[in-house]
Amino acid sequence: MTHTDDARWSRSLRALFGEEMFAAVGARRRGDWRLDALDVMRSAKASSTAGSPDGPFGAVTPDDFTGVFPVSRSGAEQIVTTLQGEWFQADGIPDFSVRGAELTAHAGTVLGRFGRDALFFTNAVTARDDPHADMLRRDGAYEGLTGHVMDCGVIAVSATEVGVFWGFTIG
Template sequence: MTQIDATSWSRSVRTLFGEGMFAAVGARRRDDWRLDALDVMQLRTDDPRGWSKAAAAPGGRDDGTGPGSPFAAVTRGDFTTTFPVSRRGAEQILVTLQGDWFQTEDIPDFDAREAELTSHARTILERFGEDALIFTNAATARENPDADMFRREGAYECFTSHVLDCGVIALSATEVGIFWSFTVA
């Protein structure tokens, strides 16, 4: 693994997470990582490294609060609908979040951009180290955490009231990252 810094992190977050998407990291402070993940989803914590985030999800304010925030109603129990996923699978999911329905065929110029997008996804996950635990709500991972997530079926255990949402949760011993996208219509 390569060492990432604030510049490479920011470049990858800007490339993969635009308007209506969510990418934020917070500290792990509790034994139950789900509580720390909720803090990140609801923007009740800052990035421990002070690095950039993209947290302007549809329906919510940039501060992640209020009833319109996509994660406002999420509870600790909702994390039972996340499934372990391989690092390669998580990279692929981060890339597919670029498509309207989280599929590669919905990503403009995917064939030409696949290597670049995958490199940015790899950079994001490198922050969490080789021993990271990674979860997703893409139902394909329930049966096979090593599945090819570029070729998965479009079934998701949604966290929000949007038509569809998909994401990745990455955990290290000290940080939790939430990377999510939403289909609103």
């Protein structure tokens, strides 16, 4: 890991991700980060959110990444924070006014693994027009990558790893 020890990173993942979410990291093996992200997504076959034998990302192809936009580190942290909220919004997280700073700190720990030079991508449409927008108060539109009612997430890319942190609205 780059800047975060294993125990701290694991604690932060547990604090942020529930059963309707996906968090996984894999090695960069190909020249195109999208193909590495796809490999990580396809590791989701055993996920409880799968809904199909191929997992939640089973039908995703490299062409689907046209609906993924660059986002700032701060924006990526905000999105990871909101994945547990209803419709992936800060307003949908119980006691967010009290817990928001703690949750955002956990998101910073999770994404800190990828180092200062990491790139971040999301399917939150707000990032298409402004990668530096306040993602806690973003529009609730997303370019879905899965067959779920709604999905949202962040892809973190470093020189050596790619991480996928995703939430799903099941019903």
